[in-house]
Amino acid sequence: MGASIQEQILQYANILTDNVQKQDPTTIGILVAILVVLLTIVLLVCRGKSNKRSGVLVLGICESGKTLLYTRLVHQNYTDTFTSIASNSGSYQVQGKNKSLRIIDVPGHERLRQTMLNQYKSLARGIIFMVDSSTLQKEIKDVADFLYTALSDSVISYNIPPVLIACNKQDLLTSKGAEVIRSQLEKEMNTLRVTRSASLQQIESSGNNNTFLGKRNKDFSFDDLKPMKVDFVECSLKGKNAESKPEMKDLEDWLIKIA
Amino acid sequence: MLDFFTIFSKGGIVLWCFQGTSQLFTPAVNSLIKTVILQERTGNNAFTHEALQLKYKLDNEFELVFVVAYQKILQLSYIDKFLTDIQMEFRNKYKDCLTDGLACGTFNFKGSFDEILRFNEEESRAIAKSQKKMKTFDESLKSKKTVSSMIENKKEEKKPAKGKENKPVKEQVVKETLKKTEQTAAVLGEMDELTIQKNREKMFAKMSGKKPVKTASASPKAETPKKKGKQATKWEMGGTNKDAVSLDYSSLNGSGDATINGSMEEKHGTPSAEEQRWVGQMKGGLRDLDEDESEDEEVEEEKGVQESVKSGKSKKSSGMFSMFKNLVGSKTLTREDLQPALEKMKEHIIGKNVAADISVKLCDSVAAKLEGKVLGTFSTTANTVKQTLQDSCVNILEPKRRIDILRDAMECKQKGRPYVVTFCGVNGVGKSTNLAKICFWLIENGFRVLIAACDTFRAGAVEQLRTHTRKLNALHPPDKNGQHMVQLYEKGYGKDAAGIAMESINYARDCHIDVVLVDTAGRMQDNEPLMRALSKLIKVNQPDLVLFVGEALVGNEAVDQLTKFNQALADHSNMTNPRLIDGIVLTKFDTIDDKVGAAISMTYTTGQPIVFVGTGQTYTDLRNLNVKAVVNALLK
Numbered sequence: 001m002g003a004s005i006q007e008q009i010l011q012y013a014n015i016l017t018d019n020v021q022k023q024d025p026t027t028i029g030i031l032v033a034i035l036v037v038l039l040t041i042v043l044l045v046c047r048g049k050s051n052k053r054s055g056v057l058v059l060g061i062c063e064s065g066k067t068l069l070y071t072r073l074v075h076q077n078y079t080d081t082f083t084s085i086a087s088n089s090g091s092y093q094v095q096g097k098n099k100s101l102r103i104i105d106v107p108g109h110e111r112l113r114q115t116m117l118n119q120y121k122s123l124a125r126g127i128i129f130m131v132d133s134s135t136l137q138k139e140i141k142d143v144a145d146f147l148y149t150a151l152s153d154s155v156i157s158y159n160i161p162p163v164l165i166a167c168n169k170q171d172l173l174t175s176k177g178a179e180v181i182r183s184q185l186e187k188e189m190n191t192l193r194v195t196r197s198a199s200l201q202q203i204e205s206s207g208n209n210n211t212f213l214g215k216r217n218k219d220f221s222f223d224d225l226k227p228m229k230v231d232f233v234e235c236s237l238k239g240k241n242a243e244s245k246p247e248m249k250d251l252e253d254w255l256i257k258i259a
Numbered sequence: 260m261l262d263f264f265t266i267f268s269k270g271g272i273v274l275w276c277f278q279g280t281s282q283l284f285t286p287a288v289n290s291l292i293k294t295v296i297l298q299e300r301t302g303n304n305a306f307t308h309e310a311l312q313l314k315y316k317l318d319n320e321f322e323l324v325f326v327v328a329y330q331k332i333l334q335l336s337y338i339d340k341f342l343t344d345i346q347m348e349f350r351n352k353y354k355d356c357l358t359d360g361l362a363c364g365t366f367n368f369k370g371s372f373d374e375i376l377r378f379n380e381e382e383s384r385a386i387a388k389s390q391k392k393m394k395t396f397d398e399s400l401k402s403k404k405t406v407s408s409m410i411e412n413k414k415e416e417k418k419p420a421k422g423k424e425n426k427p428v429k430e431q432v433v434k435e436t437l438k439k440t441e442q443t444a445a446v447l448g449e450m451d452e453l454t455i456q457k458n459r460e461k462m463f464a465k466m467s468g469k470k471p472v473k474t475a476s477a478s479p480k481a482e483t484p485k486k487k488g489k490q491a492t493k494w495e496m497g498g499t500n501k502d503a504v505s506l507d508y509s510s511l512n513g514s515g516d517a518t519i520n521g522s523m524e525e526k527h528g529t530p531s532a533e534e535q536r537w538v539g540q541m542k543g544g545l546r547d548l549d550e551d552e553s554e555d556e557e558v559e560e561e562k563g564v565q566e567s568v569k570s571g572k573s574k575k576s577s578g579m580f581s582m583f584k585n586l587v588g589s590k591t592l593t594r595e596d597l598q599p600a601l602e603k604m605k606e607h608i609i610g611k612n613v614a615a616d617i618s619v620k621l622c623d624s625v626a627a628k629l630e631g632k633v634l635g636t637f638s639t640t641a642n643t644v645k646q647t648l649q650d651s652c653v654n655i656l657e658p659k660r661r662i663d664i665l666r667d668a669m670e671c672k673q674k675g676r677p678y679v680v681t682f683c684g685v686n687g688v689g690k691s692t693n694l695a696k697i698c699f700w701l702i703e704n705g706f707r708v709l710i711a712a713c714d715t716f717r718a719g720a721v722e723q724l725r726t727h728t729r730k731l732n733a734l735h736p737p738d739k740n741g742q743h744m745v746q747l748y749e750k751g752y753g754k755d756a757a758g759i760a761m762e763s764i765n766y767a768r769d770c771h772i773d774v775v776l777v778d779t780a781g782r783m784q785d786n787e788p789l790m791r792a793l794s795k796l797i798k799v800n801q802p803d804l805v806l807f808v809g810e811a812l813v814g815n816e817a818v819d820q821l822t823k824f825n826q827a828l829a830d831h832s833n834m835t836n837p838r839l840i841d842g843i844v845l846t847k848f849d850t851i852d853d854k855v856g857a858a859i860s861m862t863y864t865t866g867q868p869i870v871f872v873g874t875g876q877t878y879t880d881l882r883n884l885n886v887k888a889v890v891n892a893l894l895k
Contacts, residue, residue: 063289067270067271067272070270070272071272079272079273080273080276080285081267081271081272081273082265082267082271082273082285082288082289082292083271083288083289083292083293083297084269084270084271085269085270085271085292085296085297085324086268086269086270086322087270088268088270088271088272105270107271109293109297109659110657110658110659110660110661111297111654111655111657111658111659112297112654112657114657114886115650115653115654115657141661141663141666142661145661145663191666191669192663192666194665195663195665195666195669196663198541198665198703198704199663199665199883200541200700200871200881200882200883201882201883202882202883202884202885202888203848203872203874203882203883203884203885203888203889
């Protein structure tokens with residue numbers, strides 16, 4: 001019985017090789033089809049495996065220190081920076097763990113950030129939101145506006161990455177502490193969710209697509225964003241002196257936590 | 260002689276820099292990036308910031324930017340060549356480094372930089388000295404150049420000319436078809452109205468989520484040109500004037516309106532049931548959506564989430580293809596490669612009603628962005644150009660600053676002063692109508708509004724606003740204190756508009772009214788006395804927001820209107836920092852279907868965002884701009 005099956009297979013193989021040698025179009029066609037199917041399956045499997053969100057998005061408005069954070073983490077050095085036109089992305093080796101995160105520096109300019117955010121938001125494993133602590137008073141509206149946009153984004157609120165609000169430039173004398181910044185942002189976000197939900201509908205879409213953050217009938221608080229976790233840390237990427245090391249221990253700890 | 264030279268990546272990381280003086284250059288470079296590169300004005304490579312002249316060059320292959328700065332009184336002729344030389348040298352020297360993704364931090368470029376600079380300076384000096392000697396050679400070079408440049412110029416001149424012809428050609432086609440069907444020229448105007456009507460129907464259908472009602476009664480007369488003409492699809496279901504009337508949303512819905520027209524005064528106290536339904540529609544948070552509608556939304560949102568999650572996946576797979584890309588090889592784009600695709604794109608966007616010179620600039624900017632870029636094997640030139648143009652259009656339309664009028668108005672309220680918005684624009688674009696719509700929106704969100712009737716010129720302007728005020732007050736009953744939600748400040752005709760505006764703002768402050776909407780008279784941009792008056796109004800009152808109202812139907816004229824309005828505001832103000840236009844209201848958006856070019860023209864000209872879009876006749880037909888939808892319609 002076993003032998004006959006073997007024979008049969010051999011027979012088929014012979015027919016197959018014959019046909020291929022004769023360049024019979026049907027056989028070649030079938031073979032190609034099988035190959036394509038196999039390749040597709042392999043590709044699909046690979047794609048499924050590689051779908052791990054491993055990016056850390058660095059968001060924030062212009063001149064809050066996003067690109068510097070990127071160079072500090074990825075290249076471990078200090079550089080001068082200008083307004084970014086394109087995004088930077090590079091891998092960061094997490095301290096003490098054999099893992100790496102992809103740091104994505106998203107340009108902060110209003111014209112670019114929405115497009116870039118849309119491009120990268122599905123990759124976010126975590127989000128670092130940079131705030132310039134020294135000029136917060138002036139820029140609070142813009143900061144809160146972008147933060148609200150980012151937090152209420154449909155993809156981000158679906159994936160729920162942890163969020164770290166990094167209060168940068170603590171080396172400057174005029175900078176505010178993390179607690180003050182937190183309360184000011186909460187207050188601003190409270191007003192913002194009123195004006196946001198009252199904003200006009202967009203053309204060619206039904207309803208205004210702004211989700212309401214926090215709990216209704218209660219002042220906005222970052223604690224109410226559960227299950228999204230929002231942390232605040234203070235840091236100084238430039239360091240106290242020109243040549244000194246950056247003060248970003250808390251930030252690195254957070255990165256270790258999410259890796 | 261150079262003050263400053265820097266090389267940085269498009270990501271904003273400085274790779275190398277040379278500083279001739281101790282001045283701080285970061286603001287200058289940042290403003291170069293913000294006002295030139297991010298505004299899609301990369302066709303021209305020079306920029307002046309205070310006393311500095313900045314020139315830059317983009318390297319698209321390695322994503323680098325080279326910027327050089329010098330005092331603008333110096334006329335340095337060698338800068339362009341110098342930039343090119345530096346670029347070549349830097350690329351050659353650090354090719355491996357750059358392909359590795361800027362991993363190596365320090366670039367020791369000082370030596371080569373000095374050498375190239377010295378070489379270039381000496382060369383230019385030599386040329387300056389030996390100009391007489393070199394004359395014959397110089398002449399021949401010049402003659403060569405002029406011939407070639409003339410040829411190029413011809414080509415370039417053709418482009419805009421073609422663009423301008425674009426419309427007349429279409430009209431000719433229409434005319435011809437009309438001739439064939441033996442219709443009079445007068446019908447042409449009618450047809451235009453019909454397309455507008457039809458577009459309005461489409462818009463209405465889109466917004467209400469219903470499918471457009473097809474009328475079977477389309478008369479055969481109108482259908483005959485449809486088959487022959489190029490523009491045939493335009494009239495597919497527009498039918499004739501009669502059908503349009505039966506389809507007209509405004510008359511359909513406003514059975515109450517019709518009666519109001521008859522007996523205006525009586526009807527004002529009692530708004531029709533239809534109108535009452537609008538109340539609360541624009542209120543935030545409390546709005547009740549139809550159940551199935553909201554379900555749809557959820558489904559859509561869910562889809563959106565999944566799609567973007569998917570897109571994340573597909574990005575990964577494209578990353579896998581990049582492996583093949585390296586195997587198969589790639590080519591570098593040159594301007595010659597780009598030219599045909601750009602030409603085609605330009606024709607296309609001009610066809611979509613983008614002003615001709617704007618589309619030329621836009622295409623130049625795209626060319627500058629793409630030149631030298633390495634093209635993957637799996638992408639064609641046409642696709643790359645389209646993609647880049649799409650990105651550029653998104654960049655242009657995306658506001659460069661935060662727009663949240665409610666937030667700003669709230670802040671003013673806290674400070675105890677009114678938030679003042681001035682509307683200006685040419686005649687008949689819908690200033691008063693959209694003012695009323697915005698007023699309705701503000702009232703719905705709990706602000707008390709004062710309308711200042713500063714159109715003291717056109718007959719009936721004040722009465723029009725009075726009618727709106729009555730109607731709005733009828734829709735929104737007075738608040739607890741018995742104060743009207745909206746009031747009109749009027750002083751009749753023939754008075755000084757700036758004075759009325761000033762008085763109205765003072766009145767609003769005294770009465771604790773939150774927002775003042777100042778309606779001005781429509782004026783043509785060439786009418787100097789009127790422009791002077793507008794400038795005075797804005798200078799004297801310093802409103803929080805100056806909105807330019809422009810209709811979406813406008814084509815090449817949009818640029819002219821906006822530049823002249825801005826110019827007038829700047830010229831007549833006698834101030835160092837004059838108030839210019841802060842935002843744009845795009846009206847009659849329901850009449851244009853996919854010819855959305857005006858949005859691009861206007862935002863490109865001013866760099867200011869489109870704050871509101873007017874999409875119909877009722878108070879609720881006010882929208883925000885959806886950048887994605889507009890760009891898709893533009894490049895469809």
